[in-house]
Amino acid sequence: VVRLENISKIYPLLSGDVLALNNISLSIKTGEFVAIIGPSGSGKSTLLNQLGCLDVPTSGDLKIGGKSITQMSDSELTHLRLIMIGFIFQKFNLLPLLSAYENVEYPYTLKYRKRDTSGRVTKLLDMVGINEDLAKHKPSELSGGQQQRVAIARSLVNNPKILLCDEPTGNLDSKTGVLVMNMLKKLNSKGKTLIIVTHDPGIAAQADRTITIRDGELVADVVNNQ
Amino acid sequence: VVRLENISKIYPLLSGDVLALNNISLSIKTGEFVAIIGPSGSGKSTLLNQLGCLDVPTSGDLKIGGKSITQMSDSELTHLRLIMIGFIFQKFNLLPLLSAYENVEYPYTLKYRKRDTSGRVTKLLDMVGINEDLAKHKPSELSGGQQQRVAIARSLVNNPKILLCDEPTGNLDSKTGVLVMNMLKKLNSKGKTLIIVTHDPGIAAQADRTITIRDGELVADVVNNQ
Ligand SMILES: Nc1ncnc2c1ncn2[C@@H]1O[C@H](COP(=O)(O)OP(=O)(O)OP(=O)(O)O)[C@@H](O)[C@H]1O
Ligand SMILES: Nc1ncnc2c1ncn2[C@@H]1O[C@H](COP(=O)(O)OP(=O)(O)OP(=O)(O)O)[C@@H](O)[C@H]1O
Numbered sequence: 001v002v003r004l005e006n007i008s009k010i011y012p013l014l015s016g017d018v019l020a021l022n023n024i025s026l027s028i029k030t031g032e033f034v035a036i037i038g039p040s041g042s043g044k045s046t047l048l049n050q051l052g053c054l055d056v057p058t059s060g061d062l063k064i065g066g067k068s069i070t071q072m073s074d075s076e077l078t079h080l081r082l083i084m085i086g087f088i089f090q091k092f093n094l095l096p097l098l099s100a101y102e103n104v105e106y107p108y109t110l111k112y113r114k115r116d117t118s119g120r121v122t123k124l125l126d127m128v129g130i131n132e133d134l135a136k137h138k139p140s141e142l143s144g145g146q147q148q149r150v151a152i153a154r155s156l157v158n159n160p161k162i163l164l165c166d167e168p169t170g171n172l173d174s175k176t177g178v179l180v181m182n183m184l185k186k187l188n189s190k191g192k193t194l195i196i197v198t199h200d201p202g203i204a205a206q207a208d209r210t211i212t213i214r215d216g217e218l219v220a221d222v223v224n225n226q
Numbered sequence: 227v228v229r230l231e232n233i234s235k236i237y238p239l240l241s242g243d244v245l246a247l248n249n250i251s252l253s254i255k256t257g258e259f260v261a262i263i264g265p266s267g268s269g270k271s272t273l274l275n276q277l278g279c280l281d282v283p284t285s286g287d288l289k290i291g292g293k294s295i296t297q298m299s300d301s302e303l304t305h306l307r308l309i310m311i312g313f314i315f316q317k318f319n320l321l322p323l324l325s326a327y328e329n330v331e332y333p334y335t336l337k338y339r340k341r342d343t344s345g346r347v348t349k350l351l352d353m354v355g356i357n358e359d360l361a362k363h364k365p366s367e368l369s370g371g372q373q374q375r376v377a378i379a380r381s382l383v384n385n386p387k388i389l390l391c392d393e394p395t396g397n398l399d400s401k402t403g404v405l406v407m408n409m410l411k412k413l414n415s416k417g418k419t420l421i422i423v424t425h426d427p428g429i430a431a432q433a434d435r436t437i438t439i440r441d442g443e444l445v446a447d448v449v450n451n452q
């Protein structure tokens with residue numbers, strides 16, 4: 001469902017161009033669970049941003065559902081980012097002036113043009129262990145792992161088909177990490193495509209397939225033996 | 227060298243007071259390597275902020291080198307925070323408008339009132355794998371793990387006696403994580419007190435002693451059998 005063709009990404013800095021991704025091609029099927037691993041600075045977050053249509057490549061093409069995103073209208077792209085794709089950022093990117101509850105609700109209000117009266121937001125927060133009291137805190141009034149869990153809940157609120165997770169358990173103790181992974185794997189078993197960037201080999205081992213990035217290049221693409 | 231006596235911390239929120247730390251007493255000797263573990267939201271970062279004099283308790287006392295911080299003058303407190311104590315934050319807290327190099331140099335310039343001509347900043351960045359080109363990037367132009375390593379280098383620039391690290395390897399691949407831990411353990415072997423909050427049991431296992439926090443309370447304090 002997601003295909004990158006010869007994707008390169010250069011960041012032009014005054015001190016010199018940075019080649020963050022170098023000619024990466026890769027194809028991910030609907031419902032697949034893929035782990036992306038590699039050293040710090042190797043290009044994983046940059047790659048995930050490309051897969052999630054959050055960034056434009058310097059060259060190469062991204063196709064979603066067979067259609068190149070350069071061929072999509074603005075409304076198609078909006079639909080993609082707001083409804084098709086759920087993204088969990090490495091640094092969470094929560095809105096500082098909104099409460100945890102409002103942060104999770106925000107993409108819902110963008111999609112439905114109204115507040116959530118179905119209890120969906122409360123349910124998602126509860127699934128990641130954030131109770132109604134904690135949900136009233138602003139992000140700066142939450143622990144690192146609580147902020148991460150709010151970011152996870154937010155990515156799920158519009159029931160996306162493709163979940164892109166940038167180190168989703170990096171700030172969680174093992175027990176909470178297992179809770180989150182079980183939730184993500186359950187969504188994957190229901191047909192959602194799950195792409196996780198991780199530094200945790202234990203998490204990569206749970207994926208169907210592991211992609212290794214080094215210095216902006218795809219160096220391995222291995223189906224995990226079960 | 228660091229002693230907490232009956233420390234409690236309450237965050238007063240409109241939605242209700244949060245008891246983040248509940249009557250914690252603990253004593254850490256000079257040169258000890260202590261790991262602090264516990265579930266997400268249990269109070270580890272809040273505890274570390276108390277130990278690092280970055281926050282005032284609601285009740286209880288903190289003594290450093292036998293002297294209560296309530297008895298210290300402003301200049302003594304400044305000396306403590308700028309020179310005695312090095313802090314690595316869970317969310318890095320890098321200054322967004324400065325380059326990585328300038329971020330590491332900043333506490334040095336506060337201490338010596340001049341820029342670093344000794345090459346110390348370059349050497350520290352090199353030790354965490356950040357070369358001279360990467361050092362020119364601003365934090366937003368670095369990967370998550372590169373930002374974490376800049377925060378680590380910064381905490382060491384004034385050669386502190388006490389190192390407080392809030393999940394210092396959370397965004398690093400295993401190889402880079404080992405590099406960082408070896409560096410921290412080497413500093414500990416030279417007499418620096420090392421206190422690490424971690425979710426990684428492998429890191430806790432390397433400490434002399436493991437303290438467990440749950441719901442704001444000290445529930446275990448165990449010397450590791452070597
Ligand atoms: N400024 C604040 N105002 C209100 N509550 C807060 C504030 N900061 C933290 N808390 C609450 O205090 C509790 C302890 O937070 P703390 O950041 O110390 O947890 P932690 O053990 O470091 O968690 P993690 O492993 O997720 O980083 C949490 O329940 C958190 O929601
Ligand atoms: N805005 C930017 N401008 C310039 N260079 C950048 C920018 N963002 C990232 N880079 C560089 O691109 C490279 C890849 O970064 P990326 O964030 O994708 O790495 P990563 O694999 O996610 O690393 P980590 O595991 O540390 O999160 C890094 O060397 C980084 O310094």
Ligand SMILES: [Mg+2]
Nearest residue numbers: 045090369370
């Ligand atoms: Mg990254």
Ligand SMILES: [Mg+2]
Nearest residue numbers: 143144271316
């Ligand atoms: Mg914390």
